[in-house]
Each structure stands twice: as structure tokens, then as C-alpha cells.
Amino acid sequence: xxxxxxxxxSGNIKSIQNWIERLYIPTTIIKKPTExxxxxxVVPGVGSVGPYMDKLKKKSFDKAIQDHINNxxxxxxxxxxxxxxxxxxxxxxxxxxxxxxxxHTAKLGNNxxxxxxxxxxxxxxxxxxxxxxxxxxxxxxxxxxGRVFYNHEYGxxxxxxxxxxxxxxxxxxxxxxxxxxxxxxxxxxxxxxSQQTGLDLMSMIx
Amino acid sequence: MRIGASILLINGxxxxxxxxxxxxxxxxxxxxxxxxxEYQSDEIAIIRPIRENDxxxxxxxxxxxxxxxxxxxxxxxGGGLRTKENIEMLHNLxxxxxxxxxxxxxxxxxxxxxxxxxxxxxxxQCLLPFKLxxxxxxxxxxxxxxxxxxxxxxxxxxxxxxxxxxxxxxINEGIKNTFDNKVFDILNINSNKLIISxxxxxxxxxxxxxxxxxxxxxENRVLHNEYSIKEYKNAK
Numbered sequence: 001x002x003x004x005x006x007x008x009x010s011g012n013i014k015s016i017q018n019w020i021e022r023l024y025i026p027t028t029i030i031k032k033p034t035e036x037x038x039x040x041x042v043v044p045g046v047g048s049v050g051p052y053m054d055k056l057k058k059k060s061f062d063k064a065i066q067d068h069i070n071n072x073x074x075x076x077x078x079x080x081x082x083x084x085x086x087x088x089x090x091x092x093x094x095x096x097x098x099x100x101x102x103x104h105t106a107k108l109g110n111n112x113x114x115x116x117x118x119x120x121x122x123x124x125x126x127x128x129x130x131x132x133x134x135x136x137x138x139x140x141x142x143x144x145x146g147r148v149f150y151n152h153e154y155g156x157x158x159x160x161x162x163x164x165x166x167x168x169x170x171x172x173x174x175x176x177x178x179x180x181x182x183x184x185x186x187x188x189x190x191x192x193x194s195q196q197t198g199l200d201l202m203s204m205i206x
Numbered sequence: 207m208r209i210g211a212s213i214l215l216i217n218g219x220x221x222x223x224x225x226x227x228x229x230x231x232x233x234x235x236x237x238x239x240x241x242x243x244e245y246q247s248d249e250i251a252i253i254r255p256i257r258e259n260d261x262x263x264x265x266x267x268x269x270x271x272x273x274x275x276x277x278x279x280x281x282x283x284g285g286g287l288r289t290k291e292n293i294e295m296l297h298n299l300x301x302x303x304x305x306x307x308x309x310x311x312x313x314x315x316x317x318x319x320x321x322x323x324x325x326x327x328x329x330x331q332c333l334l335p336f337k338l339x340x341x342x343x344x345x346x347x348x349x350x351x352x353x354x355x356x357x358x359x360x361x362x363x364x365x366x367x368x369x370x371x372x373x374x375x376x377i378n379e380g381i382k383n384t385f386d387n388k389v390f391d392i393l394n395i396n397s398n399k400l401i402i403s404x405x406x407x408x409x410x411x412x413x414x415x416x417x418x419x420x421x422x423x424x425e426n427r428v429l430h431n432e433y434s435i436k437e438y439k440n441a442k
Contacts (some may be wrong), residue, residue, distance in 0.1 A: 007298070010324050015300040018276045046302055048326045080326070113328060113369050113399065115420065116208050117248060149248075149280050151302060153328045153369070193280045193302060195246065 001136060002026045003206075004038040006065075006081075008055040011046040012192070016078070019192035023138060023202060033064030039073045039135075040206070041065070044192075045080025049105070049154075050092030052080055062098060069100065074132060074183045076205065082179075082186035083156055091154050101181055102160035108172065113153045118169050118189070120148040120197055122178070124204055126164050130180045132205075139203040146197030148177075148189040156188060207414060208421035209438050210249035211242050212403055215285070217264065218271040222425070223255060224380035226335065226346070235271055243279050250277070251305065251372070251403075251423055253333070254285025257351040265292060275300050284333055288349065290320050297324075305372065307333040308349040310364050318367045331401070332364050335374040338386045343393065346376055356393065370399045370420060378405030379425055385410045390417075411438055 003020050007013050007029050017027050020042070030036055043065065045052060056062050069075055077085050086097045089105035097105070108114055124142045127134065150168070155175030158165045164180040167173040168188065179186045185205065191198035213235065214221045220232040232238055235252070242250055254260075254268055265286045272283060277300055284305020286292060296304070304325060309317045310332050322330060335346035337353060344353035364371060373393070378384035384405035402414060403423035414422050424438065 010297065012300055012302055013298045014273065015277075015302070018300060019278060022276075022278075046325055046329060048323055051323050115328070115370065151280065151328050151369075153326075190280070190302065193278060195243065195278050198278060 001040070002028050002038050004028050004030045004036050004041045006030045006036075006041060006043045006061060008052065008059065008061060010052060010055065011044045011080070013044060015190075015192045016042055016044045019198060020202065022199060023206065025136075025206060033060050036064055036068055041068050041073055041075050043075065043077045043081035043084075045078060045083070047080055048092060049080060049084060049089045049095045053084060053095050053097070056084070065098060066100075069183060072183065075100075075185070077184070077186045078192070079152060079188060079190060082188055083154060085184065085186050086156060089154065100184055101158065101163070101179060101186065103156055103158040103176075105154050105156050108153060108155050108175065114155075114168070114172060115151050117147045117149055118177070119146075120177070120189070120194075120201075121145045122166070122201070122204070127180060127204065129164055131182045132180050132185055134204060134206055136206045138206055139200070141200065141204065144197065144200045144204060146194070146200065148191065148194040148197055150189045152188060156186065207419060208248035209411065210251065210421060210423045211245075211247045212251040212253055212423045212425050213238055213242075214255050215252050215268055215271070216255065218267055221255075222380070226255075226376035226379055228380075229255075236275060239275060239277050239279070243277060247279055249280040249282065249421065249423075251282045251284070252301075253283075253305065256286045256348060258349055260286045260288075262291070266295065269295050269299065272299050272301065282331055284331070285348075287321070288314070288317065290317060293317070293321050293324060303329045303331055303369075305331045305333045307335070308347065310334075310367075311345065311347045311354070311359065312349065313360060313363065315363065315367065322367065327367070328369050330368045331370045331372055332368045333372045333374060334359070335376045335404075336389060337375070337377045338388055343389060361393075361395070365396075365399075368399070370401055371395055372401040372403060372423065375402075375404030379403075381405055383407030383409040387413060408438065
């Protein structure tokens with residue numbers, strides 16, 4: 001199995017590639033929709049939502065992502081790649097999202113910026129409450145407990161009560177740290193820069 | 207509060223510096239990054255300590271070095287980010303945040319806005335290398351290779367365009383517990399978006415914690431004296 005990493009022309013693609021390949025899983029950098037072959041697609045994101053969505057649409061990646069999910073593929077969106085999954089984002093004066101998850105992206109309350117590390121815990125059974133089951137069995141661990149790195153000024157507010165939704169912290173409890181909806185995972189923090197916890201999490205997800 | 211480390215990068219190799227002008231070689235970038243990652247550094251700032259004599263060729267060489275990095279710690283990068291061309295060359299690097307100095311000092315907001323468009327405002331940091339004089343604060347302008355009065359700096363614009371501001375004490379760099387706190391008597395910057403560096407030690411870290419400063423960046427003295435980041439994190 002390989003993991004496809006979508007390269008829309010912005011973001012820290014190399015970090016994502018390093019992160020996954022540390023688990024000895026080969027990756028393919030996807031520059032055109034027709035290149036998506038894997039059943040596991042990562043949509044990274046470091047940037048501003050307006051230009052990012054423009055690039056996705058210009059290259060028809062918006063439709064390709066939808067097709068990937070409809071064909072039973074698994075999708076992992078990271079940071080901005082997660083924030084575009086909702087109906088819209090408030091950033092850049094309001095930008096329409098992919099509409100994959102019920103919710104939207106809003107500026108963090110009190111005009112705060114969230115940069116730093118937060119505690120993180122997840123149990124594998126939470127993944128399995130949706131249909132996002134790991135297929136590669138890279139780890140037998142049931143729990144991951146560690147810390148993860150955030151760097152954002154906007155956050156995702158989920159409106160879907162049926163999905164798995166974990167908040168960032170007690171101070172930012174309206175915003176999602178991680179959501180799982182069927183074959184889609186959205187992560188607000190940067191697992192690729194969360195040291196050992198990031199590796200443990202990907203082992204569990206894959 | 208985050209506790210990170212800085213690395214100076216010159217022609218593909220790392221250096222430790224003292225007082226903003228004396229350099230001591232440390233070795234290959236990947237080796238230094240590996241050590242800092244082992245110490246569980248919260249973040250790493252890679253800075254090219256360039257002056258007015260930078261060139262696109264030198265910039266590209268350092269970019270090539272960074273492109274080969276394998277690192278799972280948040281990285282920021284700066285030094286020579288002065289044009290759109292510079293910024294475009296950063297695509298696909300394993301870095302999350304960009305450090306600007308000259309564009310803010312010279313009020314080149316077009317370059318900053320271009321970086322925000324590509325990387326988002328959350329990725330923008332402003333580096334202000336400073337020295338305290340008897341009368342005031344002076345900020346080092348890399349492109350002019352000289353200090354200028356802080357009154358020439360537009361702090362409102364910096365606040366508007368940046369996610370965080372790095373105050374770097376150039377005089378006390380490399381000497382522990384000497385960061386000059388008097389800078390805060392003159393500069394009024396929201397501590398939540400403030401990072402301090404230069405002259406960091408345990409006392410500085412305790413002071414920064416009390417002041418709710420966002421992050422402390424230890425200059426690369428940490429690699430020579432074997433002070434672990436963990437020890438600093440537990441400073442009392």
C-alpha cells in the first residue's frame with residue numbers, strides 16, 4: 001500500500017512525506033487528480049483558505065476528493081486540509097468549502113491565536129465507532145497518550161452530533177481537534193510535527 | 207509556554223554565535239536538528255544570519271540543505287526572506303513558519319502579504335534583533351547592516367501582519383541569564399504573541415513564564431553546554 005499526498009501548490013508537503021515514510025510506508029505526491037491511485041489520500045494544508053481553495057478548484061481537486069470518498073477511499077485532512085471540509089470558512093472574507101462534514105470554520109474566539117502543544121488522548125475504539133478502520137495493523141496499541149502541536153488562527157466547529165468529535169482543550173472547547181466521520185478524518189493539529197505522538201497516531205490510523 | 211531552540215545556518219552548516227558577530231561551527235544541520243528533537247524541543251528556528259551581502263545563490267544553497275531535512279518538530283525559517291522570489295522557493299520545504307525582518311523594517315508589506323497568501327497569517331513571524339542603549343532601543347536592520355532607532359519601526363503594521371514577534375537580544379546572545387528585560391519598559395508588545403531569544407537562562411525562563419510570554423528560544427549554546435531542553439522546561 002502507498003499513501004497519496006495531495007500537492008495543490010502550497011504547504012509543507014515534505015513534512016507530511018517524511019512523517020509517513022518514517023513508518024516505512026511509501027508515498028506518492030499527487031499533482032494531478034488522475035494520479036490519485038491509493039485508497040488513502042492525505043490533504044495537507046498550511047496557508048490561507050482563499051488561495052488554497054482556488055488552487056484546488058483550478059486543478060479539479062475538489063471533485064477528485066469527492067470521487068475518492070465516494071469510491072470508498074479514506075481521507076485525512078490536516079489543519080487547512082481539515083478546515084476546507086466544512087460548508088464554509090470565515091477566513092478571507094468567507095470561502096465555500098467542500099461540504100464533506102456538517103460544520104464550518106470560524107476565527108478563534110477573542111481574536112486569539114493558538115500556537116503550541118496540547119495534551120492528546122485517543123482510544124482505537126473511537127476510530128472504529130465510524131467506518132474508518134485501520135487496514136495495515138501497524139500497531140497493537142489501543143490508546144495513544146501524548147502531546148500534539150497546533151498553529152492556527154481559525155478552527156472547525158462541527159454541527160454533526162453523530163460523528164466522533166474531540167475538542168482542542170477546555171479553553172477552545174467549541175473547536176474540533178479531531179473528527180472522524182465514516183471514511184474521513186480531520187485533524188486540526190499538525191501530526192507530522194507532533195514528534196512521537198504523531199507517529200503513534202498515524203500507525204493507528206493506517 | 208513553549209521552549210525551543212535556534213540554529214544559525216551559514217552556507218549549509220550550523221553555527222553558534224555570540225554577541226551577534228562571533229561564530230563557532232556546530233556541524234551539519236540534520237545532526238543538530240536530531241539532537242534538539244531528542245531533547246524534545248518544542249520548536250526550532252533556523253535563521254540565516256545574513257547581512258547586506260546576501261545573494262540568490264547563497265539563499266538557494268541553504269534552501270537545498272533545508273529541503274533534505276527529516277524532522278518531526280515544528281520548524282520556522284528566516285534570514286534573507288526579502289522578495290516574492292525568495293518566498294516562492296520555500297514551497298515544499300519541511301517548514302511551517304516564516305521569519306521576516308527586513309520587509310517589516312523597510313515596510314515592504316507587499317512581500318509580507320504575498321507570504322500570508324501562500325502560507326497564512328498564522329505562519330508569519332517578525333524578528334526584531336535589538337540592543338538597549340542608555341537612552342533607547344535600537345533594532346538591527348540586516349539589509350543595511352546597522353542599527354536604527356526603534357521609533358522608525360511601524361509596530362502597528364507588525365501587529366497586523368504577524369502571528370508572533372521574536373525579540374532577539376543581540377548584545378547578550380550566547381551568555382546565559384542576560385536577556386535585557388528593560389526592553390519591556392519601552393516596547394509595548396502583547397506578551398501572548400511574543401517570543402524572546404538571546405541571553406536565555408533559567409532565570410529568563412522563569413521571568414518569561416510569569417510574564418505569560420508565548421515562547422522562549424534558546425540560542426544554540428544548548429548544544430555545547432549540554433543543557434537539556436527538558437531541564438529548562440522544569441526551571442524553578
